[in-house]
Amino acid sequence: MNDLVVRRIGRLTSWARPVIEDAAVVITDGVIAWLGPDNALPADLRDAPELDAAGAAVLPGFVDCHTHAVWAGDRREDFLARVDGGDYRPGGIASTVVATAAAATEELTATTAARLSRMRSNGATTVEIKSGYGLTVDSELRLLDVAAAAAGQVDVSASTTYLGAHVVPVGRDRAEYVEEVIATLPAAAAHGAQWCDVFCDEGAFTVDEARRILSAAARHGLGTRMHAEQLANTGAARLAAELGCASADHLDFVTAGDAQAMAAAAVVGVLVPVASLYTRSGRWSHATVLREAGVSLAIATDCNPGTAHNESMPLAIQLGCLEMGLGVEESLRAATLGGAKALRRDDVGHLGIGAHGDLVVLASDHEVDVVAHLGAASVATTIHGGRT
């Protein structure tokens, strides 16, 4: 079932070797078994079901390493307040928490699966999914379960992240809530979470609170990542470096010194340019600061209802390139290899022998068109583990 030969690839970007023109890829049992020029395809590998790429360019499947894909309700009032001005009442994260609590698990799973399906249609084959719109013990665990169930329905590789430390819930004592987040860590791990994330920023959690939560998370065997320096420079990126987090994400207010600390600690910098667009922050230059310090970069959608309502890695790549100043190849690498590194995966994000058979067949004969052809559907076919 998971064997596939993709033939007549116009240009194959694998990152494992230079671009191959007129290429073929063989996927056996869901992993890459062979790649090379189509006319060199070994005879004994020609039996598998075939997909004719008809000259299209092919990339490794996109790795979307930062999403908040589990929520109910909408944030249209927030959007209209920002865009139209006038008499709207933005509800913020708290309004999504209320709407999510009111949604039945079945409905929540279906809407989450629909989002993951749109991500997959846009080329994502590996997706990180955060909780964070529950903010009680039971509701956060429910969201982790929903994320896993939805991912199972859509056939993407998913890892889940416990983000109980998203905001302090309305009416709760913050010190007590931090204790509750820490006490929930073993249950979060038991419900399948691989990661713990903290929104460490002005108006969210402090550096000291984040240190306590993430240190405890590491003791419980969870990997750590952070929302850092999005709204102000608070020292969050330095904390990510101190703790050896897999990634620090957003980073709009990162300094050169912070970036150097991240580079020294091999913390991946996750760029979420759709959030900069959506919130009209006008902040794009941090990508350059990170790159100059030698930080490994990833690009993600930040799919969430309030500040980046989208399921499109191509859109994130376009903004990474056109607004943040990355090169085309650099953006594509950040969206594949970079995302894999942010999730500490070496089996996705590239098409080396033995890697997952995750491919994006583009709707164009050249990968530059992912950025150069705006407003078009970039992806023709997404292949995950050899399945189209």
Ligand SMILES: [Zn+2]
């Ligand atoms: Zn986020």
